[in-house]
Amino acid sequence: MEHFDRLSELLMQTNKLSVELFSKVAEQYGISHAEIFLLQQIKKSPKTIGELSRLSGFPYSTISGVVSRLEAGGYVVRQKDQQDRRVVWVRLADDVEQLERRLPFLGKTYVHELFAGMTKEEVEKLCDSFRLVNSYLLKKLEEQGERERK
Incomplete structure:
Protein backbone atom coordinates (compact mmCIF):
# COMPACT_ATOMS: atom_id res chain seq x y z
CA MET A 1 0.00 0.00 0.00
CA GLY A 117 18.36 19.41 -19.27
CA MET A 118 17.00 15.89 -19.69
CA THR A 119 18.73 13.27 -21.79
CA LYS A 120 16.89 11.52 -24.61
CA GLU A 121 16.73 8.38 -22.46
CA GLU A 122 15.20 10.30 -19.54
CA VAL A 123 12.59 11.84 -21.83
CA GLU A 124 11.69 8.39 -23.22
CA LYS A 125 11.45 6.95 -19.72
CA LEU A 126 9.20 9.82 -18.66
CA CYS A 127 7.01 9.39 -21.76
CA ASP A 128 6.69 5.66 -21.06
CA SER A 129 5.68 6.41 -17.48
CA PHE A 130 3.04 8.94 -18.57
CA ARG A 131 1.68 6.51 -21.18
CA LEU A 132 1.34 3.86 -18.48
CA VAL A 133 -0.39 6.25 -16.06
CA ASN A 134 -2.71 7.52 -18.80
CA SER A 135 -3.66 4.00 -19.87
CA TYR A 136 -4.68 3.11 -16.30
CA LEU A 137 -6.59 6.37 -15.84
CA LEU A 138 -8.41 5.90 -19.15
CA LYS A 139 -9.34 2.36 -18.16
CA LYS A 140 -10.79 3.66 -14.87
CA LEU A 141 -12.72 6.38 -16.70
CA GLU A 142 -14.20 3.80 -19.05
CA GLU A 143 -15.20 1.62 -16.09
CA GLN A 144 -16.87 4.64 -14.45
CA GLY A 145 -18.77 5.35 -17.67
CA GLU A 146 -19.99 1.75 -17.81
CA ARG A 147 -21.16 1.92 -14.19
CA GLU A 148 -23.02 5.19 -14.81
CA ARG A 149 -24.84 3.71 -17.83
CA LYS A 150 -26.14 0.76 -15.77
Whole structure:
Protein backbone atom coordinates (compact mmCIF):
# COMPACT_ATOMS: atom_id res chain seq x y z
CA MET A 1 0.00 0.00 0.00
CA GLU A 2 2.96 2.28 0.65
CA HIS A 3 3.76 2.32 -3.11
CA PHE A 4 0.26 3.58 -3.88
CA ASP A 5 0.55 6.29 -1.22
CA ARG A 6 3.77 7.50 -2.85
CA LEU A 7 2.14 7.35 -6.29
CA SER A 8 -0.78 9.42 -5.00
CA GLU A 9 1.59 12.02 -3.56
CA LEU A 10 3.58 12.22 -6.80
CA LEU A 11 0.48 12.57 -8.98
CA MET A 12 -0.86 15.39 -6.80
CA GLN A 13 2.53 17.08 -6.66
CA THR A 14 3.00 16.87 -10.45
CA ASN A 15 -0.45 18.32 -11.04
CA LYS A 16 0.12 21.12 -8.53
CA LEU A 17 3.53 22.01 -9.95
CA SER A 18 2.37 22.03 -13.57
CA VAL A 19 -0.68 24.19 -12.76
CA GLU A 20 1.48 26.54 -10.69
CA LEU A 21 4.11 26.83 -13.42
CA PHE A 22 1.59 27.47 -16.21
CA SER A 23 -0.25 29.98 -14.01
CA LYS A 24 2.96 31.92 -13.31
CA VAL A 25 3.92 31.96 -16.98
CA ALA A 26 0.40 32.94 -18.04
CA GLU A 27 0.38 35.71 -15.44
CA GLN A 28 3.36 37.28 -17.21
CA TYR A 29 1.15 37.54 -20.31
CA GLY A 30 -1.91 38.74 -18.39
CA ILE A 31 -4.08 35.66 -18.89
CA SER A 32 -5.48 33.07 -16.49
CA HIS A 33 -5.07 29.32 -16.23
CA ALA A 34 -8.67 28.89 -17.46
CA GLU A 35 -7.89 31.02 -20.50
CA ILE A 36 -4.85 28.86 -21.26
CA PHE A 37 -6.98 25.72 -21.09
CA LEU A 38 -9.58 27.15 -23.48
CA LEU A 39 -6.93 28.41 -25.90
CA GLN A 40 -5.34 24.95 -25.95
CA GLN A 41 -8.72 23.43 -26.83
CA ILE A 42 -9.63 26.04 -29.45
CA LYS A 43 -6.14 25.78 -30.94
CA LYS A 44 -6.93 22.14 -31.87
CA SER A 45 -10.20 23.10 -33.56
CA PRO A 46 -13.07 25.59 -33.15
CA LYS A 47 -15.46 24.74 -30.32
CA THR A 48 -18.86 25.87 -29.09
CA ILE A 49 -19.16 27.27 -25.58
CA GLY A 50 -21.12 24.14 -24.66
CA GLU A 51 -18.25 21.92 -25.83
CA LEU A 52 -15.74 24.04 -23.89
CA SER A 53 -17.97 23.78 -20.84
CA ARG A 54 -18.06 19.98 -21.06
CA LEU A 55 -14.30 19.71 -21.68
CA SER A 56 -13.40 21.98 -18.77
CA GLY A 57 -16.07 20.93 -16.29
CA PHE A 58 -16.99 24.58 -15.68
CA PRO A 59 -20.52 25.93 -16.06
CA TYR A 60 -21.59 27.45 -19.38
CA SER A 61 -21.83 30.93 -17.81
CA THR A 62 -18.24 30.73 -16.51
CA ILE A 63 -16.91 29.64 -19.90
CA SER A 64 -18.88 32.38 -21.63
CA GLY A 65 -17.14 34.94 -19.40
CA VAL A 66 -13.70 33.46 -20.06
CA VAL A 67 -14.39 33.49 -23.82
CA SER A 68 -15.44 37.16 -23.54
CA ARG A 69 -12.10 37.99 -21.90
CA LEU A 70 -10.21 36.10 -24.62
CA GLU A 71 -12.26 37.92 -27.24
CA ALA A 72 -11.48 41.29 -25.66
CA GLY A 73 -7.79 40.35 -25.68
CA GLY A 74 -7.94 39.62 -29.40
CA TYR A 75 -7.21 35.90 -28.99
CA VAL A 76 -10.55 34.48 -30.18
CA VAL A 77 -13.64 35.44 -32.15
CA ARG A 78 -17.19 34.17 -31.98
CA GLN A 79 -18.68 33.16 -35.31
CA LYS A 80 -22.22 32.02 -36.08
CA ASP A 81 -22.56 28.67 -37.81
CA GLN A 82 -23.43 28.95 -41.52
CA GLN A 83 -26.02 26.16 -41.36
CA ASP A 84 -27.58 26.83 -37.96
CA ARG A 85 -27.45 30.48 -36.85
CA ARG A 86 -28.24 29.43 -33.25
CA VAL A 87 -24.82 27.75 -32.99
CA VAL A 88 -21.86 29.99 -32.19
CA TRP A 89 -18.30 28.76 -32.76
CA VAL A 90 -15.30 30.07 -30.85
CA ARG A 91 -12.24 30.25 -33.14
CA LEU A 92 -8.75 31.65 -32.89
CA ALA A 93 -8.61 35.27 -34.01
CA ASP A 94 -5.24 34.60 -35.66
CA ASP A 95 -3.65 31.45 -37.02
CA VAL A 96 -1.86 29.06 -34.66
CA GLU A 97 1.61 30.41 -35.51
CA GLN A 98 0.60 33.98 -34.61
CA LEU A 99 -0.98 32.78 -31.36
CA GLU A 100 2.22 30.93 -30.43
CA ARG A 101 4.27 34.06 -31.17
CA ARG A 102 1.99 36.06 -28.83
CA LEU A 103 1.96 33.30 -26.18
CA PRO A 104 5.13 31.24 -26.65
CA PHE A 105 4.27 28.78 -23.86
CA LEU A 106 1.42 27.43 -26.02
CA GLY A 107 3.93 26.28 -28.65
CA LYS A 108 5.78 23.00 -28.91
CA THR A 109 9.14 24.58 -28.16
CA TYR A 110 8.04 25.51 -24.64
CA VAL A 111 8.11 21.88 -23.50
CA HIS A 112 11.53 21.50 -25.13
CA GLU A 113 12.79 24.48 -23.13
CA LEU A 114 11.12 23.27 -19.95
CA PHE A 115 12.88 19.90 -20.03
CA ALA A 116 16.04 20.97 -21.86
CA GLY A 117 18.36 19.41 -19.27
CA MET A 118 17.00 15.89 -19.69
CA THR A 119 18.73 13.27 -21.79
CA LYS A 120 16.89 11.52 -24.61
CA GLU A 121 16.73 8.38 -22.46
CA GLU A 122 15.20 10.30 -19.54
CA VAL A 123 12.59 11.84 -21.83
CA GLU A 124 11.69 8.39 -23.22
CA LYS A 125 11.45 6.95 -19.72
CA LEU A 126 9.20 9.82 -18.66
CA CYS A 127 7.01 9.39 -21.76
CA ASP A 128 6.69 5.66 -21.06
CA SER A 129 5.68 6.41 -17.48
CA PHE A 130 3.04 8.94 -18.57
CA ARG A 131 1.68 6.51 -21.18
CA LEU A 132 1.34 3.86 -18.48
CA VAL A 133 -0.39 6.25 -16.06
CA ASN A 134 -2.71 7.52 -18.80
CA SER A 135 -3.66 4.00 -19.87
CA TYR A 136 -4.68 3.11 -16.30
CA LEU A 137 -6.59 6.37 -15.84
CA LEU A 138 -8.41 5.90 -19.15
CA LYS A 139 -9.34 2.36 -18.16
CA LYS A 140 -10.79 3.66 -14.87
CA LEU A 141 -12.72 6.38 -16.70
CA GLU A 142 -14.20 3.80 -19.05
CA GLU A 143 -15.20 1.62 -16.09
CA GLN A 144 -16.87 4.64 -14.45
CA GLY A 145 -18.77 5.35 -17.67
CA GLU A 146 -19.99 1.75 -17.81
CA ARG A 147 -21.16 1.92 -14.19
CA GLU A 148 -23.02 5.19 -14.81
CA ARG A 149 -24.84 3.71 -17.83
CA LYS A 150 -26.14 0.76 -15.77
